[in-house]
Amino acid sequence: MSKTQLTAAREGRISREMKIVARKEGFEPEEIRKLLAAGKLVIPANKSHKSLDPVGIGAKLTTKINANIGNSQTSSCPTEELAKLEVCLRYGADAVMDLSTGANICEIRRNLIAKSPAPIGTVPIYECASEYENCDEIPAERIFEVIESQAEQGVDFMTIHAGLLRKHVPSAMRRLLKIVSRGGAIIASWMRANRKENPFYEGFDRILEICLRHDVTLSLGDGLRPGCIADASDKAQFAELGVLGELVRRCKKAGVQVMVEGPGHVPINEIEMNMRKERELCEGAPFYILGPLVCDCAPGYDHITGAIGGAMGAFYGAAMLCYVTPKEHLGLPDAEDVRNGIVAFKIAAHAADVALKKKNASLRDREISLARAQFDWEKQFSLALDPDRAREFRSAALGKMSAKSSASSSQSNYCTMCGPKFCSMKISAGIANKKAGN
Amino acid sequence: MSKTQLTAAREGRISREMKIVARKEGFEPEEIRKLLAAGKLVIPANKSHKSLDPVGIGAKLTTKINANIGNSQTSSCPTEELAKLEVCLRYGADAVMDLSTGANICEIRRNLIAKSPAPIGTVPIYECASEYENCDEIPAERIFEVIESQAEQGVDFMTIHAGLLRKHVPSAMRRLLKIVSRGGAIIASWMRANRKENPFYEGFDRILEICLRHDVTLSLGDGLRPGCIADASDKAQFAELGVLGELVRRCKKAGVQVMVEGPGHVPINEIEMNMRKERELCEGAPFYILGPLVCDCAPGYDHITGAIGGAMGAFYGAAMLCYVTPKEHLGLPDAEDVRNGIVAFKIAAHAADVALKKKNASLRDREISLARAQFDWEKQFSLALDPDRAREFRSAALGKMSAKSSASSSQSNYCTMCGPKFCSMKISAGIANKKAGN
Numbered sequence: 071m072s073k074t075q076l077t078a079a080r081e082g083r084i085s086r087e088m089k090i091v092a093r094k095e096g097f098e099p100e101e102i103r104k105l106l107a108a109g110k111l112v113i114p115a116n117k118s119h120k121s122l123d124p125v126g127i128g129a130k131l132t133t134k135i136n137a138n139i140g141n142s143q144t145s146s147c148p149t150e151e152l153a154k155l156e157v158c159l160r161y162g163a164d165a166v167m168d169l170s171t172g173a174n175i176c177e178i179r180r181n182l183i184a185k186s187p188a189p190i191g192t193v194p195i196y197e198c199a200s201e202y203e204n205c206d207e208i209p210a211e212r213i214f215e216v217i218e219s220q221a222e223q224g225v226d227f228m229t230i231h232a233g234l235l236r237k238h239v240p241s242a243m244r245r246l247l248k249i250v251s252r253g254g255a256i257i258a259s260w261m262r263a264n265r266k267e268n269p270f271y272e273g274f275d276r277i278l279e280i281c282l283r284h285d286v287t288l289s290l291g292d293g294l295r296p297g298c299i300a301d302a303s304d305k306a307q308f309a310e311l312g313v314l315g316e317l318v319r320r321c322k323k324a325g326v327q328v329m330v331e332g333p334g335h336v337p338i339n340e341i342e343m344n345m346r347k348e349r350e351l352c353e354g355a356p357f358y359i360l361g362p363l364v365c366d367c368a369p370g371y372d373h374i375t376g377a378i379g380g381a382m383g384a385f386y387g388a389a390m391l392c393y394v395t396p397k398e399h400l401g402l403p404d405a406e407d408v409r410n411g412i413v414a415f416k417i418a419a420h421a422a423d424v425a426l427k428k429k430n431a432s433l434r435d436r437e438i439s440l441a442r443a444q445f446d447w448e449k450q451f452s453l454a455l456d457p458d459r460a461r462e463f464r465s466a467a468l469g470k471m472s473a474k475s476s477a478s479s480s481q482s483n484y485c486t487m488c489g490p491k492f493c494s495m496k497i498s499a500g501i502a503n504k505k506a507g508n
Numbered sequence: 509m510s511k512t513q514l515t516a517a518r519e520g521r522i523s524r525e526m527k528i529v530a531r532k533e534g535f536e537p538e539e540i541r542k543l544l545a546a547g548k549l550v551i552p553a554n555k556s557h558k559s560l561d562p563v564g565i566g567a568k569l570t571t572k573i574n575a576n577i578g579n580s581q582t583s584s585c586p587t588e589e590l591a592k593l594e595v596c597l598r599y600g601a602d603a604v605m606d607l608s609t610g611a612n613i614c615e616i617r618r619n620l621i622a623k624s625p626a627p628i629g630t631v632p633i634y635e636c637a638s639e640y641e642n643c644d645e646i647p648a649e650r651i652f653e654v655i656e657s658q659a660e661q662g663v664d665f666m667t668i669h670a671g672l673l674r675k676h677v678p679s680a681m682r683r684l685l686k687i688v689s690r691g692g693a694i695i696a697s698w699m700r701a702n703r704k705e706n707p708f709y710e711g712f713d714r715i716l717e718i719c720l721r722h723d724v725t726l727s728l729g730d731g732l733r734p735g736c737i738a739d740a741s742d743k744a745q746f747a748e749l750g751v752l753g754e755l756v757r758r759c760k761k762a763g764v765q766v767m768v769e770g771p772g773h774v775p776i777n778e779i780e781m782n783m784r785k786e787r788e789l790c791e792g793a794p795f796y797i798l799g800p801l802v803c804d805c806a807p808g809y810d811h812i813t814g815a816i817g818g819a820m821g822a823f824y825g826a827a828m829l830c831y832v833t834p835k836e837h838l839g840l841p842d843a844e845d846v847r848n849g850i851v852a853f854k855i856a857a858h859a860a861d862v863a864l865k866k867k868n869a870s871l872r873d874r875e876i877s878l879a880r881a882q883f884d885w886e887k888q889f890s891l892a893l894d895p896d897r898a899r900e901f902r903s904a905a906l907g908k909m910s911a912k913s914s915a916s917s918s919q920s921n922y923c924t925m926c927g928p929k930f931c932s933m934k935i936s937a938g939i940a941n942k943k944a945g946n
Contacts (some may be wrong), residue, residue, distance in 0.1 A: 143927035145905070171930045199930065239939070246874065247881050248936035252926060255935035262942045297932075298877035299862060299870055337870075338823050338863035364819065364859035366873035366880075369888065370897035374812050374852050378819045378859060381802065385776050399880065399888075400898060401905025401924040414812050421802035421816060424737060425776035432737055432775075435804035436684065439736035442804075442837065443685050450807065450837075459808035460838060467583070467839025486839040488690060489581035492609045492637065494735075497693035498686035501677070504700045 074285040075113045077325040079106035087113045091126035096429045105129050109318070110354050111389075112327040114165070114189040114226035114287040122226065123187035125164050127329060127390050128356035132428055133419035134390040136191070136358070137163035137412050140170035141178065143200075145402040151178050155186055157405045161412040161456060165227070165390065167191040171200055171252075180223060189226035191289060195253045205256045206263035213269055214276050221284040228286055229253065229331065230277060232270035233313035234293035236261050242306040247297035250334075254293020274317065278324040287327040289358060290314045295334030298366045302336045303344060315351035322353075332359035332388065335366060336379060345386035356389035363394065372398035373414040380415055384422030391415050413456045420455070443495055445483040512723040513551045515763040517544035525551045529564035534867045543567050547756070548792050549827075550765040552603070552627040552664035552725040560664065561625035563602050565767060565828050566794035570866055571857035572828040574629070574796070575601035575850050578608035579616065581638075583840040589616050593624055595843045599850040599894060603665070603828065605629040609638055609690075617661060627664035629727060633691045643694045644701035651707055652714050659718050665725040667691065667769065668715060670708035671751035672731035674699050680744040685735035688772075692731020712755065716762040725765040727796060728752045733772030736804045740774045741782060753789035760791075767794040767827065774800035774817060783824035794827035801832065810836035811852040818853055822860030829853050851894045858893070881933055883921040 078085050084099045088106065091113055092099040105111035111128030127134050139154040141147065151170070158166050166188050170178050175197050183190050194216045199205040201212070217228065231253040239258050242249050249255040257268055270277065281288055294310040296302040314330050321328035330352045336344055341362065348357045361376035362383060368375045376394035384391060395403035395411035403411065423431035434453055441449035447464065454460040467486040484493040516523050522537045526544065529551055530537040543549035549566030565572050577592040579585065589608070596604050604626050608616050613635050621628050632654045637643040639650070655666065669691040677696050680687050687693040695706055708715065719726055732748040734740040752768050759766035768790045774782055779800065786795045799814035800821060806813045814832035822829060833841035833849035841849065861869035872891055879887035885902065892898040905924040922931040 142924060143929060144924050145927075171927065196930070205929075205935070243936075243940050246877055247933070248940065250932045250936070252930050252932045252935075255932035255939070256930075259935050259939050259942075262939050298880075299873045300877060338819060338859055340863075365855065365862050367858065367876045367891055368851070368855045368893045369876075370892065370894055370901050371851055371855060374815050374855050375859070377812050378816050378856065381776060381816045382820070397901055397905065397925065399923070399925070400901040403925075413806070413809055417803065417806045417809060417812050418816065420805065421776055421813070424803050425778075435737045438805045438807075439684055439738060442736075453805055454808065455806045456808055463808050463835055463838040467835065485837065486580060486582050487835065487837070487841075489583075489609065491581060491643075492634070492690050492694075494688045494690045494693035495685070497643070497690075497697050498681075498688070501693070501697050501700050502681050502686065504697070 073282050074325050074327055075106055075115060076322070076327045079103045080325070087115050087124040090124045095126060095131050097130070102126060109322050109328070110356070112287050112329050112356055114191070114327065116221065116224045116226045116284050116286055118222065118224035118284065119183055119190065119226055121184060121187055122189060125189055127358070129354065129389070132423050132431065133384040133388070134164035135412065135415040135419050136165040136167055136390055136392045137408060138167045138169050138392065139408060140168045141172040142402050143172045145172070148174050148178050148181060152181055152185065154405050154408050155182055157408045158412060159186070159188060161409050162416050163188060163412050165189045165191060167193070169193060169196060171196045175200055179220070179225070183224040191227040191229065192220055192225050193229040193253050193291070194220055195231065195256055199256055206260050208260060210269040210273070214273060214280070217277060218280050221280050221286045225286060227289050229289045229291040230270050231257050231291040231293040232268060232274055232317055233290060233310045234258060234268055235271060235313060236267055238294060238306055238309050241309070242294050245301045245304065245306065247301055249294065250297025251291065251293045251295055253291050257293055274320060278321065278326050281326045282324060285327070287329065288321055290317055290328060290330045292331045292333065295332070295360065296336065298335050299337050302333065303340045307333065308347065311347065311351050315353070318352045318355045329356040329358045329389070332357050333362045334360055336362035336364065338364050338382065341379060341382045342386045345383060345388060349387060357387065358390040358392065359383045359388045360392040361394050369399045370396055372396065373411045377414040377418040380418035381421045384419055385425050391419055416455045445495070511720050512763050512765055513544055513553060514765045517541045518763070525553050525562040528562045533564060533569050535568070540564060547760050547766070548794070550725050550767055550794055552629070552765065554659065554662045554664045554722050554724055556660065556662035556722065557621055557628065557664055559622060559625055560627060563627055565796070567792065567827070570861050570869065571822040571826070572602035573850065573853040573857050574603040574605055574828055574830045575846060576605045576607050576830065577846060578606045579610040580840050581610045583610070586612050586616050586619060590619055590623065592843050592846050593620055595846045596850065597624070597626060599847050600854050601626060601850050603627045603629060605631070607631060607634060609634045613638055617658070617663070621662040628662070629665040629667065630658055630663050631667040631691050631729070632658055633669065633694055637694055644698050646698060648707040648711070652711060655715060656718050659722040659724050663724060665727050667727045667729040668708050669695050669729040669731035670706060670712055670755055671728060671748045672696060672706055673709060673751060674705055676732060676744055676747050679747070680732050683739045683742065683744065685739055687732060688735025689729065689731045689733055691729055695731055712758060716759065716764050719764045720762060723765070725767065726759055728755055728766060728768045730769045730771065733770070733798065734774065736773050737775050740771065741778045745771065746785065749785065749789050753791070756790045756793045767796045770795050770797040770826070771800045772798055773804060774802065776802050776820065779817060779820045780824045783821060783826060787825060795825065796828040796830065797821045797826045798830040799832050807837045808834055810834065811849045815852040815856040818856035819859045822857055823863050829857055854893045883933070
């Protein structure tokens, strides 16, 4: 039996997961197999994640979005994280990362894996760090134990900050915001304190061996991603990306599925270049980007700042977007923030897919527009990325004009934005019916 | 005395308004005068708008945003519109359009002009249409009377749909969404019913004469802007844009300031081309775009869909972005929607300015990032595009961790997103203080 989706693809075998992804995306299974074998596409699918509905991430497929949930030391409990998972699934997150750093990490993750059809990702260093008062005290050995136990639990993909080396730290320390990746900061601190090289890098073969056994997809973390516009696209960022390229080759050689994580904060004019550089340095491994945020001065609205960058990133080649919620930089997101973050990034991903003319991507836009012209409100709601919100806004608007009955809500041939007389759709329909004067 | 900012600039005179714009934007007054004389920049400044604080829109200047307010037949009253104006000014709208189509149009506009330091724009056909049961019955003469009375009242810029001609209507009628511009639909319907050419086009010289007298800036409306992705960049849209180019030349010849309005719904891959086409056809007159929305299926979140398109539009050359609120397609925006729309588009405009390296644009990002590294929460809030929201989110997050005192709010050196132990900023600061092991 093949060890991973990648080794199966290389052996010419089409797995059940490849067939499911092919069907969902409208491709021939053989095409999915080829892209997988070439390392252009991954299907994170831990053998122990029994409830998984496989998702493909990478070349030619629709752009995916990931939602981060998880508690912190100061907020949330296991039931709250399950509620967030439900929101993730309801609003269409394609993957979910549990970034818990507080209490009950193991229990939260077990529950999420048991309930989630979406692939579940983690950052194992967080669990390690949660066990010690000072992250510099983490024994290197503990890192591999945690990775192994999480792999056994059924985690589909793991962020490993293996590309941040000792030699990179000085240039990162000269930045305006130094290191803003939590994992990156922990590793850098550990390396300085222990005067040792990055244990993820040093022990990368051990990690590969664990991932191979469980088919865990590695997500090579960008510990040196820029945390502000001033630090974007700098020496530290690209030095690490070069090492990630080397690690991509080691993963592929070992038969381990791999994707690469990307920035961060990037001005609009540097997004295309960032996407291209990853393709060049990492052999086209799926690029999984965080935002990127296109400016630094919108705390409270960083789902929007990130959706702008994410749409452009996906348009220029990113395979998956990690969402950002409105609480970014301010606090731990709650369920409503998760919803707002997901929808913002669904917009970004979909807009890029439409622009790239991906299979059937613009069909939904055509159908909702047609429903709009026909004043078929229920159909519009059902085709909306967030039907609940669209319905809520329309009924609130109707409420204001004292026409609350559900009949008028779904049938009236105008909206309160323009009112009946100024409705361009209604006037347009009237023109078509007029005897032409031309 | 010169008649308009444009005629003054051509005569080599630097007006008070040019000096103010130059100071605000960090340019020499002479450079502003040159750009104005060349038609690359406008300063909408009706001679009767006494409370105006002049704003420059166009080449080299920061990207501006416009907020639409105004009532409809079914919603809002004069006091509500004044409350919306306050929100516009508080959150940084550079221009405000009163799109009222309901009761008390004249009174609402008078109040807005009296109170607003931001330039006020209108769409005169709305007032005309509000006076008749059926818009086809509007006498052509009434259009010029309304334009004149609004000019006398102090309106700084007016949207005139003069580029939509009879010959364009058939191709627009073959579209999925036909005509979605309210003004465009009214004119098209009027032309068909009355078997006459567009009265704005026919009487354009009369309009120019009024604008010249009061220094009203013309905003040439895109009555045939696409209303969905399927209709984007089509024959109808560009046929009208060609006529707008002709009208730009007539405005300039007459000494009337002019800008051009643009789409609408445009997929990401066509935004750059749309911006270029306007520059070519309209001699680089400032392009004032609505969004554009980069997909059709996000009702309830179209401020985000529009901010993505707006950021890219501004990056590729648009001078002003007309905001879209979360209520677009669903209902008339209330004050909170206005706020959300403005901030989304301030982000888009600012991100484009940062990417275009406009004067001092990224300074704010550098400062807020520095404040972030220093855990100076109050400074972060003060530099945020919406300080109120940032403050509210942080204190809600702190409230959850029972640390409500304002002292802890402004001083604690971590946020609830990561908690104290997992704060990358804090760990980074620690690394810098460690004895280097390298």
